[in-house]
Amino acid sequence: MENPIMPKPYKILDIKKVTNIEWLFKVEFDRVDELNYGQFIQISIPKVGEAPISVTEFNVEEGWIEFLIRKVGLVTNVLFELKPGDEMFLRGPYGNGFPFDENYRGKHLIVVAGGSGCGPVRSMINAVHKKFASTENMELILGFKNEECILFEEEISQWRRDHHVITTVDEICQDGNCSLGLSKGLVTEHFNKLNLSDIPNTEIVIVGPPKMMEFGAKEFVKMGVPEEKIWLSFERKMSCAVGKCGHCRVDETYVCLEGPVFNYTEGKYLID
Known part of the structure; x- marks a missing residue:
């Protein structure tokens, strides 16, 4: 065995x-x-x-x-x-990953990722980018602390050719002017630039620091997005992966076993 x-x-x-x-x-x-x-x-x-x-x-x-x-x-x-x-x-x-085939295929997919949270969604974004038929459309908001912290710059430029991509930084750039294509501010400040005209056909993925996921999900709910349309990844809570050490436990939920990806209807109770 x-x-x-x-x-x-x-x-x-x-x-x-x-x-x-x-x-x-x-x-x-x-x-x-x-x-x-x-x-x-x-x-x-x-x-x-x-x-x-x-x-x-x-x-x-x-x-x-x-x-x-x-x-x-x-x-x-x-x-x-x-x-x-x-x-x-x-x-x-x-762990349980993103339910792409069950929930995202053929939909308008919005991905909001902050900092190293871009890592867990990169493979899915690349798959959608290379196979346009897999989703109806895709929009991205990628947030970083500053210009020096931006990840996957070459790929972001490729994604931008075919999808609506907003890359934003929290801190002003050293010379006072961000590079061409960069925005300023928290990711939530740019939600109003997204296309939410067909919410029933939209699925939203948020990955990043706990506070970013918490306030990002709440902001989308304020904008009329149902909770079941929002997905969060608690990859930062991973530990032994088999539910033995208990470090991933939040109340009665073992994130290693039941996550790291949760629908917001469940994930809203796990945010710490």
Whole structure:
């Protein structure tokens, strides 16, 4: 019988620096065909520890997955010392991802992501961008602290060619003028620029810091969007992935097992 918490070694194929503290790691993986958008993997380093990381992109045919990893602690500090050809230990995939086929296909999809929250939605955005028939339309609001923190700039420019994309920063740029194509302010300040003319055919995904998700969801409800049309990802609450450690528990809900993606009708009770 397979041990559900036993990791396996996988070779790192490529490492790309995105910002000073966020890098993309491309790793070979033999269970790519089991992945859904928004799921996560447990990454471990022997004698150091493990960390749950959302899958930010994957390729079934070529057999690899990609992680956006932020250097914030013991495990990630060691990960940043690795190089292509080295191995990291993985187990997963875990969690319930975005219900794309059941709820988003053929709909007007709105994705609001803040900071590293762009990671869990990147694979889904790329899939929609490359297969226009999968949704009726897609709009994006991507929020970052400042211009230096912007993730996936090249891909954002590609998304902008075919979709309505708003990239906004919280802080004014160093020279007082943001780059061409950038807006200023919190993501909620730009909701009035979205097309909400056909709410019954609209689905909204919000991923980011807890307060951004909380106030973002409440603002959409104020604008007439039913709660069941809003989806949140609590990927920051991930822990052991199998419901044993209890760190992901919010009241009686184990986010590792029942999430990380929740409909707002449930997710509104999980925001802390």
